[in-house]
Amino acid sequence: MSMYVAGSINWTAAHAEQGMQLLVRSITQEALGIRTFELVHPHRNALPAFEAGAHVDVQVPGGPVRQYSLCNAPAERYRYLIAVLRVDRGRGGSTGMHQHVDVGDLLEVSAPRNQFELAGVAQRHLLIAGGIGVTPLLAMVEALSARQADFRLVYCTRSIDHTAFTDRLEEHLRAGRVSLHHDDGDPTRALDLLALLARQEDGTHLYCCGPAGLMQAVKNATAHWAVGSVHFEYFAPSSASTAPADGDGFEVRLARSGGSYHVPPGRSIIDVLRANGVACETSCEAGVCGTCRTPYLEGTPLHQDFVLTSQEQTKFVLICCARSSSAVLVLDR
Ligand code: FES
The missing domain is CATH 3.40.50.80 (Nucleotide-binding domain of ferredoxin-NADP reductase (FNR) module)
Structure with missing residues (x-):
């Protein structure tokens, strides 16, 4: 029997940023087209804690990074359990998981993130x-x-x-x-x-x-x-994420570094920033994970994400998918 050692590793913010290599301990066919993947630390160390509703990013072997909700009991520190529905005409993540992941493989997995928390005030x-x-x-x-x-x-x-x-x-x-x-x-x-x-x-x-x-x-x-x-909790972009027409595009300005760049139709803010050497952290690039959340100072973003509340939208923008109805959008970065 495997031993799991709670607290035997001190997970820090740096670990969370770097992600982890986790071992696929078991794969179970749960229902038609649905498999669960049980992920554990290779040395059976305890994993970073998570709350119900959290998800992790998984690097699909030879494929994209995908977000999967953790579906085991949050009290369990020795494993993460994710379930993957195979979608043959999807974007490649689920077929990669079903076809190319076996028991004993190591997968690159991020620390858990949660945008779907239980409300403490609910009766x-x-x-x-x-x-x-x-x-x-x-x-x-x-x-x-x-x-x-x-x-x-x-x-x-x-x-x-x-x-x-x-x-x-x-x-x-x-x-x-x-x-x-x-x-x-x-x-x-x-x-x-x-x-x-x-x-x-x-x-x-x-x-x-x-x-x-x-x-x-x-x-x-x-x-x-x-x-x-x-x-x-949106786990895949819907048709609502289709970019609206914004004429000739808009200008994005970086308040702190002073950069100013034109974002044409059909390109995201992230694309443009990266092309100009500005590092941007992303994960889903589809408005569902919140990784690219950025404060803004001026302008009127056209929010197209599934993450921000209407209150948050007054201060933040997800730059992987948002556009701008104002000619200039000033980011606080
Ligand atoms: S990278 Fe996931 S919401 Fe922008």
Whole structure:
């Protein structure tokens, strides 16, 4: 049996920046097209702690960097568990994980980051998952269950064969804290969101992760909910991320270094800065991870990310995807 030594390594900010090489200890087929990858430290050291809702960046062998939510219990320090749905016509990350990663391989993994945290003020938690979007919510189920909080998970999939983690959810299914909804691919059998939301009491916080259609439906149905009580985790860019036309582009200025660069249509701020020798830290480059968050001082950004709250948008911009409706956008860097 392997030994895991909690606290035997002092993870610092530098470690977090550098990422880690983690060993693939096991791979499990969880449902149709879904595999979990159990990642541990090669010397069985404890891993950096994470909170429910966190994700890590994984360097897919020979492919892109992809973000995957951690779906094991946050109290577990000896492993990270990620689940990957194979999408054959995707951007290459999931097929790379399914085809090129084996037990015993080492993967480059970042420290956990969290933009989908449980709200400390919530009296009740309603979790709505669609398909592989269940992964961050599964960690939430573990965390909420451990603290005996009031929660309910509604997990929507096409069929029972497409439903992962039923073994881990079994006890909660029996207790009525988790319910499954299968639509068999028929849109007319989609979850009755309005009926579900009509039963929610004041003080409930809602967390949703799933396909763009489900997220949009939840967004529409909760438009009247209190600000800050509905939380989304976007795990892939939707069509909404299509760059808007901005004429001839705009100018980006760096307040501290004094640089000034033209950002033409079709190129991102990051592209332009890098081309001019300005180092930029990024990960997803799709507006879903928050790594490129940058404060701005002047101008009117056209935000196109899935991360910033409307309050944060008044101060920060994600420069991998944002554009500008003003002629000049001044960044505080
Ligand atoms: S790099 Fe991920 S949001 Fe910009």
